[in-house]
Amino acid sequence: MTFFDYNDSPYPIREDIKKEHRDFWQRLAQAGSWWTAAERIAIAQESRNASSCEFCEERKAALSPYTLEGNHHSSTPLSATAIDAVHRIVADQTRITQAWVESLPDNDLSIESYVELAGIVVCVFSIDEFHRSLGFELELLPDPTAGEPSRYRPAQAESGTGFVPMLPKEGLTGPEENLWPGGRSANVLRALSLVPAALRDWLALCSAQYLSVEGMANMVKQDDRSINRMQMELIAARVSAINECFY
Amino acid sequence: MLRASSLTTQTEVDLNAVNGDLSAAAIGLEYGPELVEFAEAVASGDKDKLNQSRQTLLDHAGAETLVDSAGVAANFQRMVRIADSMGIPVDDMETELGKSVRSELNLTRFASAANTLNA
Numbered sequence: 001m002t003f004f005d006y007n008d009s010p011y012p013i014r015e016d017i018k019k020e021h022r023d024f025w026q027r028l029a030q031a032g033s034w035w036t037a038a039e040r041i042a043i044a045q046e047s048r049n050a051s052s053c054e055f056c057e058e059r060k061a062a063l064s065p066y067t068l069e070g071n072h073h074s075s076t077p078l079s080a081t082a083i084d085a086v087h088r089i090v091a092d093q094t095r096i097t098q099a100w101v102e103s104l105p106d107n108d109l110s111i112e113s114y115v116e117l118a119g120i121v122v123c124v125f126s127i128d129e130f131h132r133s134l135g136f137e138l139e140l141l142p143d144p145t146a147g148e149p150s151r152y153r154p155a156q157a158e159s160g161t162g163f164v165p166m167l168p169k170e171g172l173t174g175p176e177e178n179l180w181p182g183g184r185s186a187n188v189l190r191a192l193s194l195v196p197a198a199l200r201d202w203l204a205l206c207s208a209q210y211l212s213v214e215g216m217a218n219m220v221k222q223d224d225r226s227i228n229r230m231q232m233e234l235i236a237a238r239v240s241a242i243n244e245c246f247y
Numbered sequence: 248m249l250r251a252s253s254l255t256t257q258t259e260v261d262l263n264a265v266n267g268d269l270s271a272a273a274i275g276l277e278y279g280p281e282l283v284e285f286a287e288a289v290a291s292g293d294k295d296k297l298n299q300s301r302q303t304l305l306d307h308a309g310a311e312t313l314v315d316s317a318g319v320a321a322n323f324q325r326m327v328r329i330a331d332s333m334g335i336p337v338d339d340m341e342t343e344l345g346k347s348v349r350s351e352l353n354l355t356r357f358a359s360a361a362n363t364l365n366a
Contacts, residue, residue: 011311012310012314013314089328090328093332094357094358096334122326122328125328126324129289129321129325130318132292133317134313134317135301161366162336163332163334187335187336188326188329202325205322206325206326209318209319219252226309226314229252230275231278231279231282232315233248233252234249234276234283235319236248237264238265238290239327241266242286243324245357246354247327247335247363
């Protein structure tokens with residue numbers, strides 16, 4: 001089966017978008033750093049379940065998201081902690097706190113697993129949002145392949161910024177030597193770097209849905225885009241404002 | 248980045264567009280109001296509004312603009328969730344451009360400002 005062929009699309013979809021969506025789906029179907037392929041696809045399914053979860057709606061309306069108890073709309077064998085993490089990231093991300101993240105290991109979800117889970121959720125969610133925004137059906141999730149997680153944790157990860165350990169802005173060595181595009185970093189790049197593969201996933205999607213990191217230096221207009229940079233940033237800023245994102 | 252791009256291109260824009268002011272979005276930005284309404288519909292998940300704003304943007308700006316706009320909106324639906332789920336602070340709170348934009352848009356009203364202000 002060919003994913004993301006967009007043959008039924010009434011609009012022309014750029015080839016780089018097709019490719020990056022397809023490539024991510026292929027990576028989604030493989031074992032990651034901390035989750036098996038089947039678990040990664042279950043995380044993807046939960047990110048879809050969160051969009052129609054009544055408990056998420058109820059909790060989002062509550063004064064505090066940490067006092068209400070209930071059951072999420074769920075259809076996977078993931079642990080309750082993992083399901084809750086997926087649903088919070090999709091539906092109520094502004095109220096995630098450091099204390100909650102730090103409590104995850106006590107509930108059998110390691111910080112490394114949380115970072116990879118978040119990486120899967122945000123990539124699947126953004127692909128789904130692209131489909132929803134154009135009125136398309138969501139793509140079928142892929143079948144999982146065999147294999148075990150690599151359990152790779154970069155040695156240079158350090159705490160001190162944000163809720164999770166991250167790689168430093170400077171001095172990366174070994175497999176991460178060239179992780180920062182163009183050698184420059186920022187906290188948004190560092191955010192998922194405890195799982196370098198998760199960072200590479202979002203960078204690849206970003207280059208097609210928005211701009212590559214190198215392309216972001218062009219403040220006027222990228223030749224293969226139909227909207228100029230100001231128009232892009234207007235959309236970006238309005239989406240961020242509605243999501244109440246300070247960053 | 249909207250301010251940075253407008254400065255680069257020496258185009259006057261009104262940042263109130265970021266807070267949903269459609270008349271502000273019309274200043275200096277081709278299809279500004281249509282882009283704002285489409286972005287709002289994507290981020291809010293309002294299906295009726297999304298259907299309407301998609302058609303409006305398509306009618307005014309064409310299919311390629313619609314697709315590229317959908318890509319950018321989808322991308323930032325991801326980016327805000329990366330930032331907030333990992334609790335990253337703003338890299339540099341001292342730049343004059345950043346200070347003026349945060350002040351103009353009153354961004355400290357957002358709960359996630361605590362990830363920077365309390366860091």
